[in-house]
Amino acid sequence: xxxxxxxxxxxxxxxxxxxxxxxxxxxxxxxxxxxxxxxxxxxxxxxxxxxxxxxxxxxxxxxxxxxxxxxxxxxxxxxxxxxxxxxxxxxxxxxxxxxxxxxxxxxxxxxxxxxxxxxxxxxxxxxxxxxxxxxxxxxxxxxxxxxxxxxxxxxxxxxxxxxxxxxxxxxxxxxxxxxxxxxxxxxxxxxxxxxxxxxxxxxxxxxxxxxxxxxxxxxxxxxxxxxxxxxxxxxxxxxxxxxxxxxxxxxxxxxxxxxxxxxxxxxxxxxxxxxxxxxxxxxxxxxxxxxxxxxxxxxxxxxxxxxxxxxxxxxxxxxxxxxxxxxxxxxxxxxxxxxxxxxxxxxxxx
Amino acid sequence: xxxxxxxxxxxxxxxxxxxxxxxxxxxxxxxxxxxxxxxxxxxxxxxxxxxxxxxxxxxxxxxxxxxxxxxxxxxxxxxxxxxxxxxxxxxxxxxxxxxxxxxxxxxxxxxxxxxxxxxxxxxxxxxxxxxxxxxxxxxxxxxxxxxxxxxxxxxxxxxxxxxxxxxxxxxxxxxxxxxxxxxxxxx
Ligand code: HEM
Ligand code: HEM
Ligand code: HEM
Numbered sequence: 001x002x003x004x005x006x007x008x009x010x011x012x013x014x015x016x017x018x019x020x021x022x023x024x025x026x027x028x029x030x031x032x033x034x035x036x037x038x039x040x041x042x043x044x045x046x047x048x049x050x051x052x053x054x055x056x057x058x059x060x061x062x063x064x065x066x067x068x069x070x071x072x073x074x075x076x077x078x079x080x081x082x083x084x085x086x087x088x089x090x091x092x093x094x095x096x097x098x099x100x101x102x103x104x105x106x107x108x109x110x111x112x113x114x115x116x117x118x119x120x121x122x123x124x125x126x127x128x129x130x131x132x133x134x135x136x137x138x139x140x141x142x143x144x145x146x147x148x149x150x151x152x153x154x155x156x157x158x159x160x161x162x163x164x165x166x167x168x169x170x171x172x173x174x175x176x177x178x179x180x181x182x183x184x185x186x187x188x189x190x191x192x193x194x195x196x197x198x199x200x201x202x203x204x205x206x207x208x209x210x211x212x213x214x215x216x217x218x219x220x221x222x223x224x225x226x227x228x229x230x231x232x233x234x235x236x237x238x239x240x241x242x243x244x245x246x247x248x249x250x251x252x253x254x255x256x257x258x259x260x261x262x263x264x265x266x267x268x269x270x271x272x273x274x275x276x277x278x279x280x281x282x283x284x285x286x287x288x289x290x291x292x293x294x295x296x297x298x299x300x301x302x303x304x305x306x307x308x309x310x311x312x313x314x315x316x317x318x319x320x321x322x323x324x325x326x327x328x329x330x331x332x333x334x335x336x337x338x339x340x341x342x343x344x345x346x347x348x349x350x
Numbered sequence: 351x352x353x354x355x356x357x358x359x360x361x362x363x364x365x366x367x368x369x370x371x372x373x374x375x376x377x378x379x380x381x382x383x384x385x386x387x388x389x390x391x392x393x394x395x396x397x398x399x400x401x402x403x404x405x406x407x408x409x410x411x412x413x414x415x416x417x418x419x420x421x422x423x424x425x426x427x428x429x430x431x432x433x434x435x436x437x438x439x440x441x442x443x444x445x446x447x448x449x450x451x452x453x454x455x456x457x458x459x460x461x462x463x464x465x466x467x468x469x470x471x472x473x474x475x476x477x478x479x480x481x482x483x484x485x486x487x488x489x490x491x492x493x494x495x496x497x498x499x500x501x502x503x504x505x506x507x508x509x510x511x512x513x514x515x516x517x518x519x520x521x522x523x524x525x526x527x528x529x530x531x532x533x534x535x536x537x
Contacts, residue, residue, distance in 0.1 A: 033385055034385035040385065301461075
């Protein structure tokens with residue numbers, strides 16, 4: 001019965017069964033990993049679509065690659081407590097760390113060539129609990145879904161103008177963003193821009209009440225319109241010089257305004273604004289006190305993943321935060337592994 | 351044969367099957383979550399982290415039990431090379447079970463990324479941010495994860511070989527079913 005190495009005829013069936021179990025398991029694993037589904041939208045494919053033809057910005061973020069670090073304080077006025085039990089809404093001052101940036105995959109882009117400006121922010125509660133977010137200046141996002149964002153990147157990367165035209169036909173929601181990009185005034189300062197969450201999140205207060213919200217950082221500085229050509233004349237890195245100088249002479253402020261959705265508002269679609277009449281609650285002020293270059297600055301090593309949320313804030317039915325989290329993770333993995341291509345200046349950290 | 355148990359103790363068998371199920375789930379969740387941008391990414395990675403840390407605690411308990419309670423002997427007629435292979439592969443499986451969660455945690459710590467588990471449990475970072483450490487730990491987690499899956503397949507194949515081809519008592523030693531403790535006259 002038990003002669004190893006000489007399977008009997010009855011064993012043949014068993015051996016086939018074993019091979020089948022292994023084969024099916026391996027196939028199920030390969031399927032789960034997406035190896036058999038080249039059409040699946042993966043973080044890798046999203047990163048590939050973000051990558052310019054000249055190659056990836058080694059050592060840098062795969063999008064919003066040009067930026068500068070800041071540190072400061074979030075001063076909560078206590079009004080947010082009614083909406084969310086997040087500790088950083090309790091009246092008080094909380095350390096803030098962030099990054100002003102341009103929505104481009106080119107870390108050396110000329111400021112006047114980039115329409116979208118962004119702000120990454122981390123606010124820390126006394127016990128170390130962190131809240132990370134990354135916001136941009138347009139009032140709506142360009143597309144309704146992460147898939148459509150991928151389509152946009154692919155279409156925008158093609159030389160054939162028909163590609164973009166076909167994309168716009170398939171994604172009519174793009175019109176609102178395109179109108180903003182075309183007609184909204186430019187400014188010559190990060191300090192004069194608003195930064196909008198665009199994505200919807202859910203605030204939960206101490207009683208357990210839930211509200212879908214979006215928020216914006218509204219600048220205290222008055223926006224001074226400038227043409228794109230004028231900005232261009234001021235130099236390729238004017239925005240970083242400007243914010244460094246402004247903050248050196250005085251802290252720069254933004255009011256954090258939370259907008260509360262009414263039932264039925266489009267929470268799952270960041271390309272659709274909510275009506276102006278929605279309730280707005282001012283929850284605090286971001287005070288930016290210090291600017292540092294990214295190369296050795298504290299924002300370099302942070303992944304401003306918008307799903308790093310404190311208790312009292314959670315994701316909504318908006319599909320973007322999950323997609324962003326998965327792609328930002330991959331972007332971080334890549335840029336950390338390429339740190340040698342973007343060496344720190346001091347002998348500080350490897 | 352005196353003293354040596356004929357089967358793994360019920361608690362060891364329970365842990366083996368509970369952990370077998372969870373480890374296989376961890377491997378599938380791991381490769382599934384890194385290949386999607388869909389909303390399920392967030393619950394998947396939350397389960398991955400929470401279950402991974404729970405498994406780290408379980409494997410330590412299991413190892414302690416293993417050292418106390420021992421294991422039944424392998425069949426006497428098994429060639430020594432196969433016996434050695436079996437022992438080494440079990441050792442390796444334990445090694446993976448301990449190392450994988452540590453790599454996962456270390457990778458997030460080295461990325462200055464807060465480790466928050468189900469229920470808001472936060473694990474404090476034991477490593478500072480470091481590009482080099484993150485890259486090393488990340489690569490190790492990814493490639494050892496794949497090697498772990500390959501070893502689990504080999505382990506399952508060996509178990510089935512014992513049960514279906516050799517028809518010896520090896521599978522019975524860990525079988526989840528409560529069987530009669532039979533004395534095997536062949537031993
Ligand atoms: C599926 C859609 C999106 C994709 C694939 C995407 C991709 C990326 C990537 C790869 C990065 C670099 C992350 C890192 O290495 O740390 C990034 C950064 C950023 N993204 Fe997105 N993004 C998306 C949607 C959005 C949306 C909706 C917003 C704003 C509302 C936004 C605002 C930002 C900002 C401000 C940064 C810079 C953060 C920092 O300073 O580190 N992104 N994005
Ligand atoms: C799902 C299919 C599985 C089957 C059929 C199976 C079967 C077995 C069998 C028959 C044994 C007993 C070997 C002996 O008597 O020495 C065993 C032991 C063992 N199994 Fe599995 N197993 C499976 C999955 C797993 C998984 C996923 C792991 C995860 C790491 C695992 C880890 C172990 C370890 C470490 C031992 C050695 C126990 C010890 O000596 O302390 N098994 N398994
Ligand atoms: C038994 C334990 C574990 C197993 C078997 C396991 C397995 C895996 C696998 C197979 C992957 C996919 C790798 C790839 O193909 O890219 C993965 C990814 C990942 N795992 Fe685990 N894991 C375990 C524990 C943990 C723990 C405890 C954590 C954290 C607390 C963790 C965090 C992660 C993260 C963050 C990723 C994504 C890596 C990336 O950035 O690409 N894992 N894991």
